[in-house]
Amino acid sequence: MDRDDTTLRVLSTSDLAGLDIALTDVVDTVEQAYRTLAAGQSDNPRKLTVKPADGHSVSYAMLGRDGAREVVAVKTSYKHGLRESRDKQHYYTTLTLYDDVTGLPLAMMDCSRIGSLRTPAVSALLARECAAPGATTALVIGTGTQGRLALPFLLTTLPDLDRLMLSGTHPDGIAAVRAELDRHFPGREVELVTDATRAARDADVVVATAGPHTPAAVEAEALKPGATAILVGHGLAPSTLHRADRVIATSEAQMRVTGTDMADVHGDLPAVDLELPAALSGAARARTAAGQRIFAYNSGLVVTDIALGHRFAQLAADQHLGTEIPLWK
Numbered sequence: 001m002d003r004d005d006t007t008l009r010v011l012s013t014s015d016l017a018g019l020d021i022a023l024t025d026v027v028d029t030v031e032q033a034y035r036t037l038a039a040g041q042s043d044n045p046r047k048l049t050v051k052p053a054d055g056h057s058v059s060y061a062m063l064g065r066d067g068a069r070e071v072v073a074v075k076t077s078y079k080h081g082l083r084e085s086r087d088k089q090h091y092y093t094t095l096t097l098y099d100d101v102t103g104l105p106l107a108m109m110d111c112s113r114i115g116s117l118r119t120p121a122v123s124a125l126l127a128r129e130c131a132a133p134g135a136t137t138a139l140v141i142g143t144g145t146q147g148r149l150a151l152p153f154l155l156t157t158l159p160d161l162d163r164l165m166l167s168g169t170h171p172d173g174i175a176a177v178r179a180e181l182d183r184h185f186p187g188r189e190v191e192l193v194t195d196a197t198r199a200a201r202d203a204d205v206v207v208a209t210a211g212p213h214t215p216a217a218v219e220a221e222a223l224k225p226g227a228t229a230i231l232v233g234h235g236l237a238p239s240t241l242h243r244a245d246r247v248i249a250t251s252e253a254q255m256r257v258t259g260t261d262m263a264d265v266h267g268d269l270p271a272v273d274l275e276l277p278a279a280l281s282g283a284a285r286a287r288t289a290a291g292q293r294i295f296a297y298n299s300g301l302v303v304t305d306i307a308l309g310h311r312f313a314q315l316a317a318d319q320h321l322g323t324e325i326p327l328w329k
Contacts, residue, residue, distance in 0.1 A: 004104070006328040008096075009313070011109035015321045016312055021117070023156045023184060026308065030121045031280055033066060033307035038281035041067030044303045046253045055082060064302035066310065070100045073306040075111060086144065086211060095309045107313040107322065114308050116145050119298065120209075122250060122276070123230050124153035126296040127205050129279045129286040130248055132226035135204035137163040141196050141218070141235035142210030143173025150207050150232075151177065152184035158205070164188065165203065167196040167216055167235070196235065197222045204228065208235030220244070225291040231262070232298045238262045242270055244295035248286050250276045254299040262297075272297075 036042045043065040051058045059078040074096050081089040097106040138161050140150045151164050168174050181188055193199040196216040200206050209232045210216055220239035223229055229240045241262050249255045252272035263269050279286040316322050
């Protein structure tokens with residue numbers, strides 16, 4: 001079917017699962033999105049959030065434009081059952097792309113795989129920009145969706161890491177972390193630790209990806225001088241933010257929307273010293289002294305979803321994947 005302004009290519013979970021993409025391709029795509037944003041060529045407005053008073057669900061809506069790819073997109077995210085165990089939660093996220101040159105719709109897709117790749121790629125970029133010189137040891141807290149690819153992406157941007165530690169309690173998640181590491185870096189091993197705080201004392205880079213029910217809560221005093229602590233989900237105590245020598249965020253505005261659980265007793269969050277796009281553009285350095293303890297907050301920016309989603313849409317079109325739906329007829 002020829003594409004026109006009445007049809008939309010829909011890419012399902014299974015369509016996207018069949019696409020191979022190198023970790024370096026993901027990192028490069030995400031980094032380009034940040035650089036384009038830093039250059040003022042893209043638009044990434046603050047996300048909208050809806051959450052009922054009892055906190056049983058949360059939903060987000062994000063609109064953005066990638067100036068390098070000339071693509072406009074809308075991402076929606078909805079999670080239900082926040083107080084339930086992971087297997088009882090419902091989570092749906094979609095991305096709809098439009099070509100801002102032709103004016104035609106490009107694709108609507110399940111955004112779960114994009115998020116599962118984009119988020120650890122961003123953590124890896126934060127680690128590359130923030131890690132102290134000579135960093136060799138990494139600790140990942142959590143074995144869920146974001147924890148499973150954290151180590152392969154860290155090795156992509158910090159290839160000199162030689163000790164890899166994992167704090168997790170779910171056997172299936174632990175097995176998945178090991179499988180992903182072996183798939184991308186055959187022969188590399190991960191050390192399972194039972195005490196995240198003790199392990200953090202040895203880590204140059206700590207990436208906290210755990211869910212909200214994790215017992216792990218590494219405090220600031222457990223981080224050695226020069227350590228970088230990256231928060232994606234849970235696993236770090238608020239002190240790691242409030243007592244950090246430097247605070248880096250993908251977006252300060254987004255941190256103030258989604259990082260309220262890290263606020264102090266007065267409900268306040270400290271100011272951000274630098275945002276990641278500026279660091280990647282070379283405008284400023286994330287780390288200004290070797291001994292600084294740096295806290296980095298990884299929250300999603302829709303421009304990175306747009307860039308990676310567009311890359312997947314290109315790969316899918318090349319392989320004739322997806323279903324053309326006459327949505328507007």
